Amino acid sequence: MNPYVLKYGGTSVESIDQIKDVAKRLAERKSLGQDLVVVISAMGQTTDQLLELAASISETPDRREVDLLLATGEQVSVALLSIALKTLGVNSVGLTGRQAGIFTDDVHTKARISRIETDRIRQHLEAGEIVVVAGFQGVNENGDITTLGRGGSDTSAVSLAAALGCTCELFTDVDGIYTVDPKILPEARKLDSISYEEMLEMASRGAKVIETRAVEFAHKYKVPVIVGLSTGDYPGTLIKELDETMEKRVVTGISVDEDCLMVTVNTVPFESKNIAKIFAAISGENIMIDMISQTAPYNSFVNLTFTSKIEDRFNIKAILEKLKAEFPTIDYVIDDSVIKLSVVGIGMVSQSGVASALFNLFAEHDIDFYQVTTSEISISYTLNAYDRDKAVHMIASAFDL
């Protein structure tokens, strides 16, 4: 067997015509003797429309039932693509997540893949069929349908490639990974390759081309991932293990997270158990937090600042209101007018001076930032959204991106 896992996102299967186009391209590759497993997302805005239906009944619809609802989106596109393939005379079979053997944990709407039983997929491949698999979904050990959260189809595809021991191609509406999102910096360069580590930093810091968990999975199982355009044959960007060329680059790219929320909690009574309690309350609701900073105690009070996702705004507000009952001194500000800008590069590990160069740039260009955090291969800042273009241009030109 010579399998390839290909994934087409929602923007690649928005219409019947697009589905027919995808079918044609798959038929061509099949005629070259390739064994294809195709992961697809729901058509266009289907997932959002289904969520709106649920929202019209309840503000907090039951998550198990939401998964039952959302999973239909991919099931429709899988069925239609398989019909389109068969109409072209290509043998194919459409599979739900469950039929494809994708098992997950029990965390509805944000499930993680626990194992993949590839027997059925292999049988269909051996029978010469293109296997079309519903992305974004799986089933828990109880047989309940689960979904993997936003961008989950990337994770489905990479996991299937890991299980089948092959390359994963993610087709989307951009032709690869850029040093900076071209919507922000049109002159940004496309990268031929990027290491898992860098991609992980870029994705987790706002680059939306590929989902963070998918990169983690690819890294863990060493799955080569190609990100490219769904409608063309241009070479995409290969995400793979670090090589020497990559190490020479000091800065690989900039990612900007605009769906960012900066939360400041002032005058928290200074005791580590209090701070632990605040973060426990937030993480107990499955809210991701990032870029935590804390002031030194003053009059036995500290101020905490952290960033989170804009979608968790109301959840965070509700949690902080509850905490005020317990800690009447606290006071909070939720600011959605900030962005998170991250400078990523594997070369930072060995090349010092990037941080210092960046601080100089910010000072020279008179851009204020609220927080700064560093990892081995990245430096992130929160700054005012209106400084976005200025900051991106100054860093891109300084590091030749």
Added chain:
Amino acid sequence: MNPYVLKYGGTSVESIDQIKDVAKRLAERKSLGQDLVVVISAMGQTTDQLLELAASISETPDRREVDLLLATGEQVSVALLSIALKTLGVNSVGLTGRQAGIFTDDVHTKARISRIETDRIRQHLEAGEIVVVAGFQGVNENGDITTLGRGGSDTSAVSLAAALGCTCELFTDVDGIYTVDPKILPEARKLDSISYEEMLEMASRGAKVIETRAVEFAHKYKVPVIVGLSTGDYPGTLIKELDETMEKRVVTGISVDEDCLMVTVNTVPFESKNIAKIFAAISGENIMIDMISQTAPYNSFVNLTFTSKIEDRFNIKAILEKLKAEFPTIDYVIDDSVIKLSVVGIGMVSQSGVASALFNLFAEHDIDFYQVTTSEISISYTLNAYDRDKAVHMIASAFDL
């Protein structure tokens, strides 16, 4: 346990508001201590819309994939109804056909239920949950999703009631079974009860309130079925085993099948194997035929006439065209301007004279008919569609319907 199986059709769950209404009514019944299994159909026209999507790719979409596609319709309404129930504080769980343990044979788009594993449903009932089940769908032994054909949700509901040993209530947009379709005869009377045998004749001869296979299933497993209005508390019609009151009625009702096709095949070389070949070719395509009549041979040729469903028009034409290659003498007419009118009554078994009375009526009122067939408890005629109202009125008034 005190289970009830309830089924709501597509017209009862066309909108979110209707789904909320159904949820309220279920919550009320749950509060009376009833254990409820609720079978629902896809919302309104969803199934037709999905079929149109498939048709926009292929005129003959693969049936396995069509089932994968169509099954999403019920999955959506199940999820939404379960969300609505939980929003009212009622414990509930939504199940696909597979999750509900509904197994079928392999005949995609027209599958038959082979067995039901009720373990999971019983567990949820014991946990105090309302179990919402996707009608119209099941899964074959290979784990592929199947659908049961038009009206399949009725069959799902009756089969579940048989498996659980309880009554089945079918809620629809009419408040019961009438002696004649009130759209044709507004003064028709609603029946309090009707025997399985009569209902089977009525349903198979055009009464659309309940699907024929569902009645067969109810009859076989002695499931009491109540047909009633989904929005009210009016008593519906009970379909059950024959009792003495029923036997006293000579004629119970009239059913009219307007989706009827009369096919005449002329000058078939008279040999029984030829006739067998023609019917084998038609039934090989899963086309139902009914009311067969044959002329006496003349010059070693016979003429055949049979009725079928209007939806099979093009299939039949294609088959007859093929047969012409083998039997060049044959010639055919497909007539869609006829209706099938059936007079049904369990009393006909013991009371002779109904047939004779009917022939007199047709003669007196000068209504021509093309074919007549009789069963133990019914007499059916094919006649011109424009004679429909005249024929219905004369029979209804003669037999006090």
